[in-house]
Amino acid sequence: MLVDGLVARGHEVSVHGPAATDAQFGFAERGAAFVPVEIPASPQPGDLLAVRALRRSLRRVDPAVVHAHSLRAGLVAALARPAGTPLVVTWHNLVLAQGLRAKLYHPLERRVARAADVTLGVSSDLVERARELGARDVRLAKVPAPVLPPSARDAAEVRAELGVEPGQPLVLAVGRLHPQKGFETLVAAATRWREREPQPFVAIAGSGPSYMMLAQRISADHAPVRLLGHRDDVPDLLAAADLVVATSVWEGQPLFVQETMAAGVPLVSTAVGGVPELVGNAARLVEVHDVDGFAAAVAELLDDPSQRAELGKRGLAQAATWPTERDTLDQVEAVYAQLRTREER
Numbered sequence: 001m002l003v004d005g006l007v008a009r010g011h012e013v014s015v016h017g018p019a020a021t022d023a024q025f026g027f028a029e030r031g032a033a034f035v036p037v038e039i040p041a042s043p044q045p046g047d048l049l050a051v052r053a054l055r056r057s058l059r060r061v062d063p064a065v066v067h068a069h070s071l072r073a074g075l076v077a078a079l080a081r082p083a084g085t086p087l088v089v090t091w092h093n094l095v096l097a098q099g100l101r102a103k104l105y106h107p108l109e110r111r112v113a114r115a116a117d118v119t120l121g122v123s124s125d126l127v128e129r130a131r132e133l134g135a136r137d138v139r140l141a142k143v144p145a146p147v148l149p150p151s152a153r154d155a156a157e158v159r160a161e162l163g164v165e166p167g168q169p170l171v172l173a174v175g176r177l178h179p180q181k182g183f184e185t186l187v188a189a190a191t192r193w194r195e196r197e198p199q200p201f202v203a204i205a206g207s208g209p210s211y212m213m214l215a216q217r218i219s220a221d222h223a224p225v226r227l228l229g230h231r232d233d234v235p236d237l238l239a240a241a242d243l244v245v246a247t248s249v250w251e252g253q254p255l256f257v258q259e260t261m262a263a264g265v266p267l268v269s270t271a272v273g274g275v276p277e278l279v280g281n282a283a284r285l286v287e288v289h290d291v292d293g294f295a296a297a298v299a300e301l302l303d304d305p306s307q308r309a310e311l312g313k314r315g316l317a318q319a320a321t322w323p324t325e326r327d328t329l330d331q332v333e334a335v336y337a338q339l340r341t342r343e344e345r
Helices: 002-008 019-025 046-061 069-078 099-115 124-132 153-164 183-191 212-222 232-240 255-262 275-279 291-302 305-319 325-344
Strands: 014-017 032-036 064-070 085-092 118-121 138-140 169-172 203-206 225-229 243-246 267-270 283-287
Touching: 002 153, 002 325, 014 019, 014 046, 019 032, 019 212, 032 203, 046 069, 069 085, 069 099, 085 099, 085 325, 118 124, 118 153, 118 325, 124 138, 169 183, 169 232, 183 203, 183 212, 183 225, 183 283, 183 291, 203 232, 232 255, 243 255, 243 291, 255 267, 255 275, 255 305, 267 275, 267 291, 275 283, 283 291, 291 305
Parallel strands: 014 032, 064 085, 085 118, 118 138, 169 203, 169 243, 203 225, 243 267, 267 283
Antiparallel strands: none
């Protein structure tokens, strides 16, 4: 989105990152130059190679501003940028590492926070975290809500394909199968709904490293949860769902939460990260890892169609207040202009 918008506004843009990123987004076709730089997912000796490669590529393009996305890219960019070149770093995620990994990551956080000329955080807790670590100029990033295409299939067709019986409520979760998403809370809560009549059809759409762990947990607990795997029909699933749940341990401004509310589907979510400020009073919020609270909130809403309809209406109204792509581009462009002005003084 940033590449498309900045190119359309007449800026020369180059993207430096893993080759797989260009394969996914096709930056050259969007009018930007792309330079492959492999940045390891976690700190390791390979970082030195990434720093050297990025330093060479940045010297060739001589950028007015370097904008890095995430802590890992921020660290490599801080070490590789040409002297005097302003650095913007957007923090998209909270570091959830523990033990030895936390001891490794926290000094890196501090290094990135203090190296950036401007830090943008996608949630208020990230903004506060960056300030605590010594960031000089920290601002809340304006993150636009995704524009979800309309559903392509009738809800009844989708429900029949999944095996949802007539009159059976469909409770939907979507996300990468990863510990951050907290799906074990949903699995545990689903065991509390086995005696409900009709029993909810609970489905999780997504793939990821936690698949086997979740499958084993579902089997051991005899939980009525279906793992759907990767799906490319999320609009259809949302249109067919009676209720959406999000059980994450942390989120900044989660795209699926935004998609859910923009579709007018009622939501039960954990009150973590940027979620409370994102949803306002348009979702039912539960504390993280609170299985009892989560199970009770879902059961109450399943028993009360009027509450679900009201939450859906509030979600549509709340979604109308979120930043647009234009708002985001205006903010980023203003940050770049401010930094260039600083350098000229």
